[in-house]
Amino acid sequence: MSFEVFEKLEAKVQQAIDTITLLQMEIEELKEQNNNLKNEAQQSAGNQESLVRENQQLKEEQHVWQERLRALLGKMEEV
Secondary structure, eight states: OHHHHHHHHHHHHHHHHHHHHHHHHHHHHHHHHHHHHHHHHHHHHHHHHHHHHHHHHHHHHHHHHHHHHHHHHHHHHHO
């Protein structure tokens, strides 16, 4: 009788070990995914900053061109 109990206990211990091993593998996969997502987020933030700077520069250039165009239109009206 005690031998059967020991076998059942051994099976449960082995099942627990298998479950723990699978969970550890899943944790490692999730850590890797998390690191990948962090890297992607950092790249996206860098891209956003770059796009914001480029957008500001283009707005400034547009403003300069508008001022030049207004000045030329003003000269044409004088003629």
